[in-house]
Structure formats: structure tokens, C-alpha cells
Amino acid sequence: MTPTFQQFDIDDGAPYGITATDDGAVWVTLIHTGEVAVLTPDHGFRRYAVGPPTCRPSVVARGADGSMWFTRSGDGRLGRITAEGAVTDFELKTHSAPFGLCEGPDAAMWFTEMGTNRVGRISATGEITRFSMPCADAYPSFIANGPDGALWLTLNRANALARMTTSGTISVHPLPTSDAMPVGITGTRDAIWFVEIGSGQIGRMAGDGAISEFPLPDRAAKPHAIASTSTGVCWFTEWATNRVGRITPSGEITEFDLPASVAEPHGIAVDDAGAVWVAMESGSVIRLLPDESA
Numbered sequence: 001m002t003p004t005f006q007q008f009d010i011d012d013g014a015p016y017g018i019t020a021t022d023d024g025a026v027w028v029t030l031i032h033t034g035e036v037a038v039l040t041p042d043h044g045f046r047r048y049a050v051g052p053p054t055c056r057p058s059v060v061a062r063g064a065d066g067s068m069w070f071t072r073s074g075d076g077r078l079g080r081i082t083a084e085g086a087v088t089d090f091e092l093k094t095h096s097a098p099f100g101l102c103e104g105p106d107a108a109m110w111f112t113e114m115g116t117n118r119v120g121r122i123s124a125t126g127e128i129t130r131f132s133m134p135c136a137d138a139y140p141s142f143i144a145n146g147p148d149g150a151l152w153l154t155l156n157r158a159n160a161l162a163r164m165t166t167s168g169t170i171s172v173h174p175l176p177t178s179d180a181m182p183v184g185i186t187g188t189r190d191a192i193w194f195v196e197i198g199s200g201q202i203g204r205m206a207g208d209g210a211i212s213e214f215p216l217p218d219r220a221a222k223p224h225a226i227a228s229t230s231t232g233v234c235w236f237t238e239w240a241t242n243r244v245g246r247i248t249p250s251g252e253i254t255e256f257d258l259p260a261s262v263a264e265p266h267g268i269a270v271d272d273a274g275a276v277w278v279a280m281e282s283g284s285v286i287r288l289l290p291d292e293s294a
Contacts, residue, residue, distance in 0.1 A: 003256055003291060005259055005287070006289075008039055008285045010037060010045050014281045015281065015284070016030070016267055016281055017029040018060070018285065020270065025038050025039065026271070026277050027039075027060050029059065029279075032056075033053050034051045034055045036048055036070055036081060038068075046085075048085050055072040055074045055075045057071070057073075058072070061101045061109070064103055064108075066083070067082050068081050071098040071099050071111055072098065073097045075094060076094040076095060076097065076115075077089045092120070093116065095115045095116070096113040097113060098113050098114075099114050100142040102143050105145060105150075108121050108122060108123050109122050110151055111143065113140065114139050114140060114156075117138055119131050119133070129168075133155065135155065137158070139155065139156040140154070141153070141155075142154050142184050145187050147207070150165050153185065154185050156183060159182070160173055160182075161173045161175070180198050180203070181196060181197045183197045183223075183225070184236065184268075188228045190232070191249070195223035195224065196223065197222050199213075199219065200219030200220060201214060201215050201219075212251065214251045214253060217253070220240060221238040221239075221245075222239045222241075223237065223245070224266055225237050226268065227269050232249040234247050235268055235270060237265035237266060239266060242257065244258060244268065258278070258280070264282050265281075267279035275289050276290065
């Protein structure tokens with residue numbers, strides 16, 4: 001496989017979270033400037049201020065209402081922005097540190113609060129409900145939909161995954177490797193995939209609860225985020241090595257060096273055409289087009 005790369009630079013920006021939408025647009029958070037931006041192939045970046053630079057917009061996801069939602073880990077708020085750029089924010093608590101975010105199976109937005117050890121749900125009208133984690137200081141990080149109709153999240157400090165129903169029932173699944181520090185998580189048709197930033201491994205939980213772990217060639221690579229494709233292949237970022245990786249459903253790993261002019265890959269997304277998008281905190285977005293036939 002020989003992928004091709006396309007690089008989109010954004011002046012004074014630091015892309016962190018990223019998501020691709022079905023209209024061909026790519027949305028990113030600019031974590032150091034208090035902005036979110038949308039990238040379209042024809043018009044480049046459009047930037048929108050969503051708060052002070054210290055608000056640290058982190059993860060961005062599309063909601064059922066067609067708006068983009070994002071977490072503000074620096075000042076304890078959630079944000080929503082329409083395609084026209086109208087911004088609404090929802091106050092949580094200053095120390096709550098909201099981070100992970102996804103649209104749940106109930107069409108509400110679900111988010112993690114690293115600072116308060118909780119998961120929250122916000123309805124389209126702004127009504128917020130919270131659920132505490134059953135283990136102390138778990139540091140819930142990313143959250144995603146699983147193939148079983150439940151929400152799954154990484155408990156970074158508890159060294160575990162958690163399964164959560166929309167009614168708030170939570171079960172905890174410890175990881176086999178100590179100090180694995182799971183972060184990114186995604187669901188495929190038959191499994192949950194996650195990255196272990198502390199141990200340099202990619203993990204898979206099957207439908208029967210069995211966990212497999214796949215070591216990276218460089219265990220110090222610090223994998224951060226992971227995204228799945230329609231075929232069950234997953235792509236992930238390696239923050240410490242300036243690479244992206246690809247893992248097949250059977251656990252075969254391939255790695256690709258990113259251009260030398262960029263650094264610090266964080267968020268990753270796959271669009272409907274199969275292109276992989278990577279948010280580079282050094283100030284760029286990379287589009288990687290895999291040659292899946294190779």
C-alpha cells in the first residue's frame with residue numbers, strides 16, 4: 001500500500017480534534033486559539049471564534065440536528081455551531097474538563113468529564129444529565145458508539161473500558177496490560193477498538209468480551225486517537241513518532257510516516273470516500289488517500 005498525502009496549512013492554528021461530514025466538509029478544533037474551523041476542498045479554511053483562547057476546544061462531532069458540537073476542556077463548557085457559524089455554549093463546571101464527545105444511539109450528544117469522573121448527556125434543547133463512574137478517579141476520556149447499541153468509553157486512569165447504556169447502566173472492563181492508559185476508542189460492526197497510549201498497543205474487545213492487544217513496532221509511539229472504516233479496518237495516530245497506523249480486523253499493523261513538515265498528530269477521521277484525515281497540532285490538516293488495492 002502506497003498512500004498519497006495532501007497537506008492543508010492553517011496560520012497560527014493548532015488542529016486537535018477532527019471529524020468529516022457527509023457533505024465533504026472537515027471540521028477541526030483549534031485547541032490553542034479558542035476556535036473551530038471547517039475545511040472544504042474548494043474554499044479552504046473558515047474559522048470561527050467560540051470562546052477565549054484558554055477554553056481549549058478539544059473534540060468535535062456532528063449532532064442529529066446537523067450542527068457541530070465540541071467540548072471546551074479548558075473552561076468546562078460544551079459548544080454547538082451551525083453551518084452558518086452561529087455559536088451556542090452550554091455551561092458545565094469550570095473544573096469538569098469535558099473531552100470526549102459523540103452522538104449517541106438516542107440522538108442526544110454524550111460527553112466525558114475528565115475532571116469530575118462523569119459522563120454527561122445533553123439533549124437538543126440543552127437539558128443535561130450526568131452519570132458518575134463506578135470507580136474513583138477513572139478519568140473518562142474518549143467515548144464512541146459500539147455495535148451493541150451501547151456507548152463505550154476509555155477510563156484512562158482506571159486502566160479499563162466502560163460500557164454504558166442510554167439509561168445509565170455502567171459496566172467496567174479492566175485491561176490485561178497494567179498502565180495501558182487507554183485514550184481513543186471506536187466501534188466497528190463486531191468489535192470495540194481502542195489505543196493504549198501508555199503501553200504502545202492497539203486493543204480490541206470482541207462481542208463476547210474477550211480482549212486482544214496488538215503491540216506497535218515502537219512501544220513508545222504513544223497512540224492517541226483511532227477511527228474505523230466501513231470494512232472494519234481502523235486507522236490511528238502515533239503522537240510521539242509523527243506517524244499514522246492502520247490495523248486490520250485480524251490485527252495486522254502497517255505504519256506510514258507523515259510529511260516531515262508537520263508534527264504532533266492527534267485527531268483522526270475517515271470520510272465517506274475512504275480518505276483519512278489527520279489533525280496536526282503543529283498547524284496543518286493532512287488528507288491521506290490509501291491505495292486499498294495495493
